Amino acid sequence: MELLRQTGYLLKKEILLEWRSKYAFNGVLLYIVSTVFVCYIAFNLTPGFEKSQGYAVVWNVLFWIIILFASVNAIAKSFLQENRSRLLYYYTIASPQAIILSKTIYNTLLMSLLSVLALVVYMLFFNNTVGDGWWYFLVVLAGSITFSTVFTMVSAIAAKAGNNGTLMAILSFPVIIPVIMLLVKISKSAMDGVERSLTYGNFAVLGAINVIVIAISLILFPFLWRD
Numbered sequence: 001m002e003l004l005r006q007t008g009y010l011l012k013k014e015i016l017l018e019w020r021s022k023y024a025f026n027g028v029l030l031y032i033v034s035t036v037f038v039c040y041i042a043f044n045l046t047p048g049f050e051k052s053q054g055y056a057v058v059w060n061v062l063f064w065i066i067i068l069f070a071s072v073n074a075i076a077k078s079f080l081q082e083n084r085s086r087l088l089y090y091y092t093i094a095s096p097q098a099i100i101l102s103k104t105i106y107n108t109l110l111m112s113l114l115s116v117l118a119l120v121v122y123m124l125f126f127n128n129t130v131g132d133g134w135w136y137f138l139v140v141l142a143g144s145i146t147f148s149t150v151f152t153m154v155s156a157i158a159a160k161a162g163n164n165g166t167l168m169a170i171l172s173f174p175v176i177i178p179v180i181m182l183l184v185k186i187s188k189s190a191m192d193g194v195e196r197s198l199t200y201g202n203f204a205v206l207g208a209i210n211v212i213v214i215a216i217s218l219i220l221f222p223f224l225w226r227d
Helices: 002-021 023-044 055-075 084-093 096-125 133-160 165-191 196-226
Strands: none
Touching: 002 096, 023 055, 023 096, 055 096, 055 133, 055 165, 096 133, 096 196, 133 165, 133 196, 165 196
16 A cells, blocks of 8 residues: 555656646647648658559558657656656655656656547558558557567666666667557558457456556666666
8 A cells, every 4th residue: 555655646746747847749730630631741742643543551550650749858868857866756755666656647647648649640641541540549549558668677777777778778679569569460460450359369468468567667677776
């Protein structure tokens, strides 16, 4: 119960800080809208591309690329914005598990909101070729949750290693590549209107990845915290 109480207080602190500054939200939202608009202009420079067979594949892959880089921009600063004095203060009032859990939950909420907004903006600019819209929406939420858990853990490690952005890219690469492949596969099935039951196995794999990453975060972060 003490862990839940500390996590709740820290999560409230994260939300209040973001509500006052809106730095991460506005920055990533601007990135999403500007990227989608640039892609829209590029597509319009190729007449007839929207009617081609490869349009649906490009539509799907391009969306996940935008979400991936938006996740990196939003979550990479999770621990970078915390100065040393504030971290020392957290050390005296909260457990390391509460710290990493609050960061993970906050990043999950932030990325879920941003992903939904990105999907809305994306569908406004580009022709909607999704056959099963609700299933695609659930895939987007699942993808944003997975990105949040993975990048939160990796950003914590990178921050303790001297805020090395290269290290974050190297550590996240082995996990993100299979996640991207799964998300593209499931979302393409949703676009084609494939029976939902055929993608349950891939959803289970995504859930397993989230459970493993969160478990590893809870085990490893206390050791990073002591450094």
